[in-house]
Amino acid sequence: MRTLIKNGTVVTAVDQYKGDVLIEDEKIAVIGSTLADIQADKTIDASGKYVLPGGIDVHTHLDMPFGGTTSADDFESGTTAAAFGGTTSIVDFAIQYRGQTLHHACETWAKKAEGKAVIDYGFHMIITELNDQVEGEMDALVRQGITSFKLFMAYPGVFMLDDGSIFKALLRTGKNGGTICMHAENGGVIDVLVQRALAEGKTAPKYHALTRPARAEAEATHRAIAMSEIADVPIYIVHLSAAEALEMVTEARDRGLPAFAETCPQYLFLSYDNYEEPEFNGAKYVMSPPLREKAKRDQLWRGLAFNDLQCISTDHCPFCMKEQKELGRNDFSKIPNGAPGIETRMSLVYDGGVREGRITLNRFVELTSTSPAKIFGLFPRKGTIAPGSDADIVVFDPNRTITLAAKTLHMKVDYNPYEGRRVTGATDTVLSRGRLVIEDGKFVGRAGSGSFLKRATR
C-alpha cells in the first residue's frame, strides 16, 4: 500500500519545506520537493496545509479509577478523541495499587487498551509502594518497554512515596536505564492546609487551589531535582504549573543537569480566575496541580520558548460534572481531580503559541511530538517525518477556525474547559502507521488497530 501526501508544507522540529511524502505500508519511504512521478494507491492533497509528525501525548489517564469513580474516557473514546485532535501516540499511566505487583498493574492496563485503542499507546508505571521485589520488577518492566515510572510526592496515604523510596527508585533507573517522572507537590503541607480549610467551612471548589500553593510545587520540584542530582540520573517533572517551580528547573538546567519538565495547555490558557466562576462551575477546573495566577502564564511560555520546558502534554483525566465532579459539591477535597484535554492540545497550542508569536512553528512540533518522543524512547520511530520513521502524520490546516465545545468534540465528558473558545488551526487528516484514522475531519479508523509501544531506554 502506497500513500502519497502531495503539495503540503512538511514541518518537523528543525525543517519546513514544500514537499511530498510517500508512505509504503506503515513507514515513510521517501520525502521530496516533488514526487509527482510516483504512482500511489492513495493520494492526499495537502495544498495549503502543514504536514506534521503526529502529536505525542505522554500524559493521559484513560479508564482510570480515582476517588471512587473512573475517568470518563476509555481507551476507545480517548484515543479516538486524541486522533481527532492530531495526536497519534499516547503514553498512559498504569497504576500499582498498594499491595499489588507491577506485573498485575501491567496486565490490568494492557486489558483496558487491547482491542480498543485506535492509535499507538505505551505505558508509564505509577509506583505507590516500593520494596525489593518491586525494584526487581522495575528492571523487568524496562525490558518489556515500559521504561518510565511515575512517583508521587503528593496524596499521602494513597499515592505518595517517602523520600527514601523515591531516592531508591531514582538509583534503580541509573542501572536499568528507565526514567522517573515526578508529580511534584508537597503532599504533607497540602493535606494540612486542606484539613484546616475544611475545618473552617471552606468547601467551595476554589479552595482546592488555595490549599495547593505554588511554593508547595516549587519545593517538591526542587527536592525531586536535588534527589536526582544526588542519584546522578535524569528526572522529568510532570504537569509543571507554577512559575516558581519552573525557576527550579531552569536553575538546574543552567547548571547542566538533565532535568526535564512538561506543562499542559490548561496552565497556559486557563487560570485561577476560572475557580471563581459562579455556582459549582469551579469544579470543572479542579485538577492537581491547580490553575495558577493569570499574570504568571507568560513565564511558562518563556520556558517553552527557551527549552526550560521540553514538552506539552495534556494530563487528560476527564470527569463529568454530573455524578462525578458532583461528588464534591459540599467538599472540594472530594471532587475528582482532572479535566479533559486530549483532543484540544494541538489546536490550542498552535493558536495561542504559534499564531500569537510565542513559539515558532518548529518549536510547536518539537514540544508536541519530537521532544516527547526523544525523552520517552520513541525517537526516531516517532516524532519526525523522515524515511524509515512510522507514518504517523497529521495534515493540519493552519487557517481553519473551529469553536471548542463539548457537544462537537469527541471526548466522553459533559463539559469542556474551553467551551466557546475559537481557535485557528485544526486537524484535517490523520494517519497512524500509514492507516487513515481521520480523513477530512471524519473518523475512518478502527478500534484495536493501535499497538502497544515498546519504548527504548535512554
Next chain:
Amino acid sequence: MIVRSRRVVLPERVAPASIHIESGRISRIGQYDERSDRDVGDLVVSPGLVDTHVHVNEPGRTEWEGFDTATRAAAAGGVTTIVDMPLNSVPATTTVEALEAKRAAARVACHVDIAFWGGVVPGNAGEVDALVDAGVRGFKCFLVPSGVDEFPHVGESDLREAMPILARRGVPLLVHAELPQYLTDLTYPPRQTHPPHQSYQPYLASRPPAAEVEAIRMVVRLAREFGAGVHIVHVASAEAADEIGRAKADRVAITAETCPHYLTFAADDIPDGATEFKCAPPIREARHREALWEALERGVLDLVATDHSPAPPSMKCPGDFLRAWGGIASLELSLAAMWSGLTGRGGADPRVGPRADTRVRPCVDEYQTIARWMSESPARLAGLSDRKGRIAVGYDADLVIWDPDAERTIDAARLQQRHKLTPYAGRTLRGAVRATYLRGRQVWDGERVTIAGSGQLL
C-alpha cells in the same frame, strides 16, 4: 543524481538514506535501498561544513593566502562555505567599494561558496546600512589592536553608533573580545632581543583571561541595551565561557564560537620557539581546553570555526613569540581535529538540550554534534540557514563524505593552503575526507580539486 550511504547525517538522526540531487539541490531523501549513482557504503555523509571565520587576505595580502588556495584547502577539508573576515585584505571590508573589490578578486578562482563579513571600525557607522544592502552577512569588530593598521579597533562609543543600526537590520556583530587595558605590552620597556622571546609563557601571560571576560561583559551590556545580536569569536578561556553562559542564562541574544586549536592543544605542550602555535587570544593551559569542550557540549558555545589566518613563514619568525605574526591556519584540518577531539572524550547525557537556545534540539550522537557545531549553527550565524548546513529537502547539495575511522599523520607539505605551516604537523588525526560535493558536484575527490572555480559568491 543519487548518493546513498548507511550513515547519512540528517537533521534529526543518522540513518541509512539515499540523497537525490537535482540542479544542485537536494530534491528527495529516500531509504537506502533505492538505486544510486554513488554508493559510499559505511562512509559518513555529513552536510558540508560552514566555516564562518576565515581570513582569505585577498586582495592586498594575497601572498599570505588568497581565494584560490584558501578555497582549495576548504574543499579538501569538507568545508563548502566560508565566510571571509573583513580584515587582512587591503582594502579592509569596511565600505561597499572595498566589498566590491573583494568580490572581484574572489570571482577569479573560488572552489567553494563564499560569503563576506563587513567590518565596524571607528567612524564607519555610516557605511553599515549600505554594506548590509550589498550583502554582507554581519559585521566584525576588534576591541584590541587587530595587528593591521587599516582595521583599527573600536571602543564603546563607536559601538554605540553601530549597534542600533545592526539591531535594526537584524545582522550579528562578531566581536574579537579582548580589552587592551588588560593586556601587557611586551614591547615596553624595550627588551634585549637576544635571546629572543623563545618561551611561550610571557606571551601567554600577556593576554590573560580577564581581557576576554571584561570585553564580553561590555559587549553583553551593549547587546542588552540595543537588542542587537552579538557573537563572540574564538573564545579561549574557561572564564570567558562562564561569562557567556551567564549571559545566555539571562537570555541575552549572544552566540559564541571557539576554534579547533583551543580544543586540541594546551600551553604546556608548546615547545620553546614553536611560533606556529601563536594566535590571539593565546592557547591556554589544559584546564581551559577542558572547560571549552564542556561549554560546547552544554551549548554555552554554539559553534566551531577555524579562525584560519595564515601568514608567510618568514612572518611567523620561528623562535620569537614576541615578533611572530599570530594566526593558525586549519581550514583543511578542522573536521579531523574536531572528530579526533570529540571521539577521544566521554559522552554526556545526549538528551540534555543545549541551554538558552530556542532552536537547537538535543543532539543525539557524535555525527550530529559535529554537524551542529560545524554546519548548522555557523550557517545560522551567517544567515544562510535556509540553504546551507543541513541535508534536507530544498537545501544546497553540499556534502562531505568522510571516513570516521581513518587515521593519518599530518604532513604539512601536502596541505592545500599557500604556506605549509601548521601546529598540527606530525600529529595523528582521525577522520579523513574522501569527497566533497558543492551544490551536487564533486569538487574534491580525496586527493585533488576535481572541479575548479565552481564556488559562488553568496
